[in-house]
Amino acid sequence: MYQPDKIEPKWQKKWAEDGLYHADIDEKKPKFYALTMLPYPSGDLHIGHWYAMTPSDARARFKRLQGYNVLFPIGFDAFGLPAENAAIAHNIHPRKWTYKNIENMRKQLKSMGAMFDWRREAVSADPEYYRWTQWFFIKFFENNLAYQKESPVDFCPHCNTTLAREQVHGEDRHCERCGTPVIKKNLTQWFFRTTNYADELLDFSGIDWPDQVQTLQTNWINRSEGASVIFKTESGDDIEVFTTRPDTLWGATFMVLAPEHPLVGKVTTQSQKEAVAAYQAEAKRMGDIQREAADREKTGVFTGGYAINPVNNEKIPIWIADYVLMSYGTGAIMAVPAHDERDFEFARKYNLPVVVVIQPPEEPTIVSAEMNDAVPAHGEMVNSGPLTGTRGDQAFEKAVECIQQLGVGKKAVNYRLHDWVISRQRFWGAPIPIIHCANCGTVPVPDESLPVELPEDVEWLPTGESPLKLHPTWRFTTCPQCGGEAERETDTMDTFMCSSWYHLRYLCPHYDKYPFDPKEYDYWMPVDIYTGGIEHATMHLLYTRFFHKACRDLGITRGNEPMLQLRNQGMVLGEDNEKMSKSRGNVIAPDDLVGAYGADTVRAYLMFFARWELGAPWNSSNIEGSARWLRKVWYTFLEPSDVETKADEAITRDLRRKVHQTLQSITHDYETLNFNTVISGLMELLNEMTTAKAQGAFGTDAWQEAESIYLRMMAPSCPHIAEELWQRTGHDYSIHNQPWPKVDVEATKEEEITLIIQVNGKLRDRLVVPVNITEEQAKAAALASENVQNILEGKQPKKVIYVPGRLVNIVA
């Protein structure tokens, strides 16, 4: 009887004792670095982890059987907020909470039976790990890739921390963790110069990443080409704007500043002060709630100030409006109401002038007073001084030339991508290794003093401030340069910093001379396949690419990309077709499933029940099918047949054909990560084998071959039962060290084929014919078919199409 609860722990123990999955440098073998996104140690492994990891494990195991030296490591992204929230709630040190969770999750991870090389486990909260996170920070700092700047940042008043832009969600701009609406706060923050690499990050050549991820990253970076133009104001200040349409400059009839723009105070006249201040206050309040909803009616207030349009010297009013965002471009725009919908809507509402500067030739002249929409985008330039008469496709360049000659602007590229804010006002993260000295300024902690360790004796005060700020001895130190009194930086690093390089730490988690052993790097990098959820497209996956490129330029890493191939799995939803969550009560616990069915069944079901990249809702009764399959494999292979063995040639030939055909398709399906058809292919082959067994094939050479190939095809997906059956059918330990079987192409060939006979594309007959039938014979046979004759009614066919080995289509 198949008893997974007996065999699974047994083999897991044996594999661990033998170090079966230890991956060491072996120059004789081609390497394969298979990486799955490292989990956050929340305390409990959920079905989503299984869905991400076990098919990835199957793929890695498949590569191993194919003869690759496969590295498939695991670790924990162990810094972060939940630990700190637990600390505050239960008065327990985040380290204790985190490491207790890790211990539990290790046990759960081991129950998967995955081929993780546990010697290489890396935990980002270990001092021996974050010592190097700090080292990277210093390298970036020393090479002008890290800098400090006062900046308005999104701040969650509940979590009391700064959030990266992508951690702010939804229309109401709430914190991704606790849902509290975020506020803007001016703080001195540490930044990385990700925008230095914006253009390079748009280049995906040489990597095989899903189009969807490429699109998400491209949109996130949002490169736009245009011009920056300086507008002089009556108050004497210059206002810089970015525009993608410098050709419409002559149609700029007013300017709009974001309410937070630093020059608002300067340009506002005495009489407008009150109205402007009121609007700013309202924007600040709204901004946190619903200001950015695009379909809101536009609002704004005149500042009383005027600017000069630099190309035609027209005096144009300066307004403030919340549809202009401080976070994009320069926080100021030139408004061209005739040709921009947003500006048009605003101009009509506040009776601002609309000047048409684009007119398609051969169309009625556009009269601004009669316009209902901002149109058109392209045509011939009118009312545009020296540009008047210019064709639309030349206007951009000519306008840029013009503003350059006037010295009021130049061509410019703008990105939505911002520099990465990496500082967090929290305790449970890698401390930023900087010392602030009154004499020497910001001084990096010397290498020999790393890591800057987090203190153990900490306490959380209700103010929500980081305990590092309040710690009596940790914060105050001496300057490494002048020896004078100095203070440590109390901010810690964004955890995305830790996860930007963990694939390097896996190479040698205990190496103490460098973040990684160069020998290991040379052998294993780059990552050959990276698997994980798509939700990291604009965060982790962008950061890790930036990190790698920055390190490349510092001579630390090589090559342009860290991960050659990326594949994303879908999501397992609850049985109610909703996202799994504790509050909905639709959570499926993998531990329970393993207890009821065994890991192999859970693995098989997760691979079988949906296309991996799409995911699907969980179904409790469908898993019975996978359980039944494994039971059936068990007794089909082990229980002797009650039919006498007879090596009938037709039977063994059919069996071998099916075996090698299946091997062919399953090899392809593993390669392309079509796990569902891997399992269905195995089920189908088992059905064939059952038939063959009933016909007396059990015990024949062909049967032995089928068995041996079957188990090896099954081994990546269901490693325990495959190992057990491999042993019980008399093979040597371990199946996971066997070579992937070779397809016998001769055996896959059919002797007879079913020829499809169509008339006008409709199926009319099926003819079983020899595989080597000639075109003439096939056509003749088709025309001779009774069904065909009945339809043709004696008429001559217009045309007969023959697809060798497949069909004949008669066009009547």
Place this chain on the structure above:
RNA sequence: GGGGCAGUGGCGGAAUGGCAGACGCAAAGGACUUAAAAUCCUUCGGUAUUAGUACCGUGUGGGUUCGACUCCCACCUGCCCUACCA
């Protein structure tokens, strides 16, 4: 508003432009059993038909093609992402 993904039986899903519904679940009937579990066999898209079989059928409407679930265009629905990006 923009972008992406998806739409095939009661359900999850198969199908290099060439037999639609593989494989599995559920359901129904039967075998085995004192009974249950497990296992095995049969049926299982719709309509018509005693039957062979015929017709219809992959969200909707067009197109390309000898032939379309598959390619192209438009639309509808659902989900996800994004959102005044100057």
